[in-house]
Amino acid sequence: MTVRETAASPGSRTARAGGPPGGGYGRSLLAQDRRFGYALIAPVLIVLLAITAYPLVYNVWNSFHHDNLLIPFEKGFSGLANYTELFTNNQFVPALVHTVGFTVVSVAFETAIGLALAVALNKRFRGRGIVRAAIFIPWAVPTVVSAELWRSMFDPQQGFVNYLLSSLHLPLAHTTWLDGTWTAWVAILIADAWRNTPFIAIVLLAGLQAIPGDIYEAARIDGATAWRTFRKITLPLLKPALMVALIFRTLQSFLVFDVVYIMTGGGPGTATNVLAYLDWKAFLVATDFGYGGAVSVALVAFALIIAGIYTRVFRIEQPA
Amino acid sequence: MSALAKGAGVASGRPAGGTGPRSTSRITPRKRAQRGAFFVLMTLFVLVSMFPFYWIVITSLKTQNEINQGTTSLLPGHITWSNYVTDFTKEDFIRPLLNSAVVALSTTVLTVVIASLAGYALARTQMRGKTLVLGFILAANFFPIIAMVGPLFIAYRRLGLLNSYPALMISCLIYTLPLATWLLTSYFSQIPRSLEEAALVDGSGRLRTLRKVIMPVALPGVFTAAILSFMLTWNDFTFALSFMSTPDKFTAPLAIVNLGQSQYQTFYNLIDAAVVIISIPIALIVIFAQRRIVTGLTAGSFR
Numbered sequence: 001m002t003v004r005e006t007a008a009s010p011g012s013r014t015a016r017a018g019g020p021p022g023g024g025y026g027r028s029l030l031a032q033d034r035r036f037g038y039a040l041i042a043p044v045l046i047v048l049l050a051i052t053a054y055p056l057v058y059n060v061w062n063s064f065h066h067d068n069l070l071i072p073f074e075k076g077f078s079g080l081a082n083y084t085e086l087f088t089n090n091q092f093v094p095a096l097v098h099t100v101g102f103t104v105v106s107v108a109f110e111t112a113i114g115l116a117l118a119v120a121l122n123k124r125f126r127g128r129g130i131v132r133a134a135i136f137i138p139w140a141v142p143t144v145v146s147a148e149l150w151r152s153m154f155d156p157q158q159g160f161v162n163y164l165l166s167s168l169h170l171p172l173a174h175t176t177w178l179d180g181t182w183t184a185w186v187a188i189l190i191a192d193a194w195r196n197t198p199f200i201a202i203v204l205l206a207g208l209q210a211i212p213g214d215i216y217e218a219a220r221i222d223g224a225t226a227w228r229t230f231r232k233i234t235l236p237l238l239k240p241a242l243m244v245a246l247i248f249r250t251l252q253s254f255l256v257f258d259v260v261y262i263m264t265g266g267g268p269g270t271a272t273n274v275l276a277y278l279d280w281k282a283f284l285v286a287t288d289f290g291y292g293g294a295v296s297v298a299l300v301a302f303a304l305i306i307a308g309i310y311t312r313v314f315r316i317e318q319p320a
Numbered sequence: 321m322s323a324l325a326k327g328a329g330v331a332s333g334r335p336a337g338g339t340g341p342r343s344t345s346r347i348t349p350r351k352r353a354q355r356g357a358f359f360v361l362m363t364l365f366v367l368v369s370m371f372p373f374y375w376i377v378i379t380s381l382k383t384q385n386e387i388n389q390g391t392t393s394l395l396p397g398h399i400t401w402s403n404y405v406t407d408f409t410k411e412d413f414i415r416p417l418l419n420s421a422v423v424a425l426s427t428t429v430l431t432v433v434i435a436s437l438a439g440y441a442l443a444r445t446q447m448r449g450k451t452l453v454l455g456f457i458l459a460a461n462f463f464p465i466i467a468m469v470g471p472l473f474i475a476y477r478r479l480g481l482l483n484s485y486p487a488l489m490i491s492c493l494i495y496t497l498p499l500a501t502w503l504l505t506s507y508f509s510q511i512p513r514s515l516e517e518a519a520l521v522d523g524s525g526r527l528r529t530l531r532k533v534i535m536p537v538a539l540p541g542v543f544t545a546a547i548l549s550f551m552l553t554w555n556d557f558t559f560a561l562s563f564m565s566t567p568d569k570f571t572a573p574l575a576i577v578n579l580g581q582s583q584y585q586t587f588y589n590l591i592d593a594a595v596v597i598i599s600i601p602i603a604l605i606v607i608f609a610q611r612r613i614v615t616g617l618t619a620g621s622f623r
Contacts, residue, residue, distance in 0.1 A: 030446055036526060037447025044438035044501055045453065051494050052463045055471035062470070117365060120358065133610050134366045137373075140606045140613070141599045142555035144573035148595050149372050152379060152588045160375050163391035194372065199617075206618035241618075247462075255464050258557045262577055276466040283470035284562055296467035303464055 056300060062293030069287035082294035091270065091278055092295065099274045102189070103253040110193050110249060111242075114200025119234075121201065122208045139198035147262035150191035154178060181271040184264050188272060191259050196252070200245045207241025208234070243314045250306050255299065275299055373599070380404070380593035387589050403593040407579070413594055415568060416575035419485075420598070423571060424553040427489045431496040431549040432542060439504030440530050444516070454505070461498035468494065469562045476563060483565045491559040496549035503548075503616055507541030508534060544616035547609050551602060572598045 066078045086092040121132055138146065153160045154177040166173035177183040211234065219229045235242075257276040260266060266273040266281075279299060282292035378396040379387075380403050407413040442450055472491060473482070481487040511534060519533045520526070535542060560574040570578070576594045580587035606613065 033445050034447045037441040037445030040437040040441035040445070041447065041453060043434045044457070044497055047434065047490070047493050048457065048460045048497060051468060051472065051491065052460045054475070055468040056463075058471035058474070059467060116361075120362060120365070123358070125358075125362075129610070131362055131366055133607050135369045136610060136613075137603055137606050138369050140551060140602045142557065142573050142602070144555075144557050144576055145595050145599050148576060148591055149376050152592055152595075153372055153375055155586070155588060157390040158379070158387055158588050160391065160394075163394075194368070198369075202614050202617055206614060244618075251462055251464075255466060257466055261557075261561070276464070279466050280469060280558075280562070283473060289470050289474065292470045296464070296470065299464045299467050303462060307462060 055296075059293040059296040059300075062289045063291075063297050065290050065293075067289040067293075068291075069289070078290060082290045085291055086294055086298065091273065092275075092298075094270065095273045095275050095278045098272065099254060099256070099276075102185070102192075102256060102274065103250060106189055106192050106196070106253045106256075107246065107250050109189070110197045110200050111246065113193070114197045114245070115204055117197065117201035118204035118208055119230075121205050136198045136202060138195050139202070141195070143195065143258035144262060146191050146195040147259045150187060150194065151178070151263050154187045178264055179268050181268065184268060184272050188256075188259055188263055191263060192253070192256065196249060200249060203245040203248075204238060204241050207238045210241075211237045239314060243310060247307060247310050250310070251303055254302060254306060275302075376592040376595050379588050380596050382589050384587070384589065387587070403589045404597070407590055407593050407597070411575075411579050411590065411594075412567075413572070413575060413579070413597070416570045416572040417597070419569060420554060420572040423485055423488045423492065423556075424550050426485070427492045427496060427553040428546050428549040430489060431493060431500045432546050434493075435497060435500035435504050435545060436530065436535065436542065438501045439508045440534065442501075442505040443508035444513075454502070457498045457501050460494065463494065465494065465558055469558065473562060482563055483569050485569075487563045488556070488559055488571070491563065492553045492556055495552040495556065499552075499616075500545040500549055503545050504538065504541055507538045511537050540612070544609075544612045547605060547612060548616050551605060551613075554598075554602065 063082050064078060064080075066074045066076055066081070068074065117135065121128065121135070152158070154162075156162055156174070156176045161177065162173050162175065165171070165175075172183075175183050177187045215233055215237075216229065219233055224232070255276045256274055257280060260272055260274050260277050261280075264272045266277050275295065276299070279292055279295040282288050282295055286292075378394075381396050381399045381401070383398055383400050383402070386397050438453075441447055442454065468491065472487075476482045476484075476487045481490075515537065516529055516533055519529045555573070556571065557573045557577075560571040561577075564570055564574060567575070567578070572594070576591060576598065579594055580590035
């Protein structure tokens with residue numbers, strides 16, 4: 001709070017006239033109040049525009065240009081070359097397929113478990129606070145922790161997973177998890193679900209707690225079964241929370257990076273390559289900012305499509 | 321800490337939904353079975369959440385010999401603290417921890433200042449375009465982080481900010497600012513106007529009023545914003561990986577990824593010791609400020 005009153009001293013009179021709208025105070029005071037508002041809102045807008053709008057514009061610009069730090073002599077307008085490269089270089093399309101598959105599976109799985117968790121944690125029982133903390137901690141720790149932790153758990157010799165499987169005489173006890181396509185995906189999914197399911201549970205739990213208790217009371221008196229109550233009362237009223245959780249998680253999943261980078265590095269080969277990892281490598285390994293820009297533009301477009309789909313789906317279902 | 325504990329206590333007093341039919345006194349066998357199933361399910365959830373932590377803790381206490389032998393037991397064998405010692409001395413893990421603390425704390429302060437100003441403007445002035453601004457801030461929250469990396473890399477390179485704290489702090493504001501601004505806007509809106517008017521009548525300027533009157537009353541909200549900002553910045557990996565190039569500037573998460581790796585072997589005992597170390601502050605925060613985090617995360621999402 002280093003900003004001194006200099007800018008605000010005229011504003012003080014404005015506010016003395018009263019903040020609430022509709023007061024019959026003078027036009028110039030209103031103008032002062034507004035100016036004061038713009039001055040206060042400026043920093044957040046400047047920062048956020050600088051770190052989102054500027055990169056977006058720059059990416060769009062770059063995506064139509066040759067801009068590779070390793071090939072400094074080839075600069076200038078490239079037309080759609082970076083975009084056609086997306087579909088001709090055998091990387092983007094497989095990464096897109098991986099990303100979509102990962103997003104669908106992880107979000108579906110995490111939502112199902114997260115909903116169950118939220119419903120369970122909404123009940124009153126002894127030690128609920130401790131149980132909640134225990135379940136939320138995985139969400140709060142860095143992605144690096146979840147990734148390294150599960151890498152260590154899945155290690156064929158020194159890990160826990162194979163030890164458990166072999167003690168229970170189950171198959172797959174000698175799997176080198178991160179070296180196989182499907183097993184690497186399983187490991188990534190588990191690490192991701194372990195960290196992110198609690199987030200869905202947190203948001204849904206808050207949604208559940210916002211539902212007034214007397215509705216349930218009424219349903220109970222009417223003799224509704226638990227399942228029917230859940231389907232007809234809980235789920236519809238949970239919709240806003242569900243939408244928040246789903247949008248957040250779907251976009252995060254779609255942009256999954258840390259876990260993939262740490263656990264598999266996109267491997268084996270390119271079997272677990274995802275769009276965010278592809279984009280990062282284009283920028284910081286290949287230093288091809290044109291191609292990276294094109295991938296980024298695609299990512300932003302996909303994010304918009306996902307957000308659009310969700311708002312549409314939830315809005316259409318609202319009256320029902 | 322006292323403010324935290326008080327806040328948590330208040331929140332815990334709230335009735336949680338209307339589900340638990342506690343009042344029914346007769347316990348039928350069916351009900352008993354349900355309770356049993358519920359207990360088993362909860363135990364399973366807690367086990368899945370917590371066991372991996374137990375695992376990394378015991379791995380971090382194993383000697384290199386035990387590690388090389390592979391897993392033979394779920395219990396710690398020969399407990400040794402040497403991995404922690406190695407991390408702190410030979411691996412120089414203190415430096416990245418300090419870097420992380422500096423970046424997380426300064427980003428938190430920056431976030432609280434900027435978001436308080438914005439929250440006050442959105443909650444208390446007659447400025448135009450509030451919906452637009454809030455919409456933009458929400459949209460920024462969903463902006464693909466990875467798409468920022470390339471352009472920001474070039475910008476930082478031009479500005480000579482690569483491999484510096486400011487580069488990381490500025491970038492990390494994308495994690496913290498949208499959430500904090502929404503949160504503080506909703507907190508400030510709930511404060512009765514009379515409070516602030518009294519101060520203004522006394523002749524203090526508005527910024528002074530914000531600092532001396534509004535902020536103290538909104539302290540729980542400010543605290544929540546600060547805690548969440550700290551956590552989100554402490555957890556960053558992507559930006560550190562992209563903009564920090566020399567080990568003396570690595571943050572803790574980035575240092576962990578580069579630690580305990582040799583061409584032939586991964587030293588999980590060293591890695592897991594570091595993982596335990598960076599998890600501790602976060603675990604403490606969750607234990608002490610759990611409800612605050614939950615309300616913070618969900619504030620403004622649906623109302």
